[in-house]
Amino acid sequence: VTRPGPLTDRKLERGWPAATKTRFRAATAADIDAIAPLAELAGAPFEQQLRDGIADGTAGAGLRTCLRDGHDAYTRYMAQRFTEHQRDNPILAYTHAALVLVAEHRDTGVVGALIAYPPLTAAAQIVDRMKQAGYDERERYKTILGAGMFLTRIKAVAVAEHARGHNLGGSLLKRAKQVYDQCHYEIIYGAMPEGRGLDAFYDRAGFTVHDPGTPLDLFVMFGRDTMIWPGPGERLFSRQRPH
Ligand SMILES: CC(C)(COP(=O)(O)OP(=O)(O)OC[C@H]1O[C@@H](n2cnc3c(N)ncnc32)[C@H](O)[C@@H]1OP(=O)(O)O)[C@@H](O)C(=O)NCCC(=O)NCCS
16 A cells, blocks of 8 residues: 655645546635535635635645645744734634635536634634633733644535535545644544534544534643533534544
8 A cells, every 4th residue: 555645735736636527626716706605505604804815825825835845834834924913813823724625526617615724713712711810921822823733623514416425525524634634733623513414424534523512622732621612503523633
């Protein structure tokens, strides 16, 4: 068995061909209109900030730096982005770690999309709690930086109805895992609506589907009582990077 070599930024741009005449690749500005209805299918937001980031190339620029120049270069790149945003809101730097993938069919165009980025809301809540507990600004900054390079969230994965059942959704998840694994993200997680049969989908893609009402425990990362809870009617799924 030959193991695939490390992924490169050019590969992410050009994409992976698949048997179904479909290519998986990083989204560009030309894909934004096709991604919006797919995000809606998944019940996920497709924020203006992320659209702007895709259009101007900042979305995922950190991940591409990692695939091109290695993990040390990535750490340096992200630290610079967090510092740049320190005055307004350092969490804005998370856009540079966003991954937006599309599945493009040779004849019918974009038929699937995946959106992932480190968890903005969870990070904001964690640093709020730290502030209340008396942690100084430096500690909070380190936590935001650490969280944005340790933890990422699948916000949306969706495939157009006519193209479902051909493993396109599964392949989008597989490629997202490949990118974030190479960039040393420890945990990839997301939330899905309960009782729509999606547990089989995420289970097959190598995620653990948590029981309803059960949180994701981030003690390993933060060394204190930090949980991410599912919203009402949701279940979390998560996966740890293999070592
Ligand atoms: C979930 C989704 C992305 C799967 O795309 P796909 O390309 O068909 O996925 P795959 O071919 O890799 O896997 C299909 C498997 O997913 C599961 N699955 C997906 N959607 C399902 C649904 N609505 N009901 C039941 N099972 C579903 C099934 O196990 C299915 O296996 P089967 O083909 O053996 O029945 C697609 O159904 C979709 O876009 N749904 C609407 C958006 C959504 O719910 N996204 C997830 C939000 S968290």
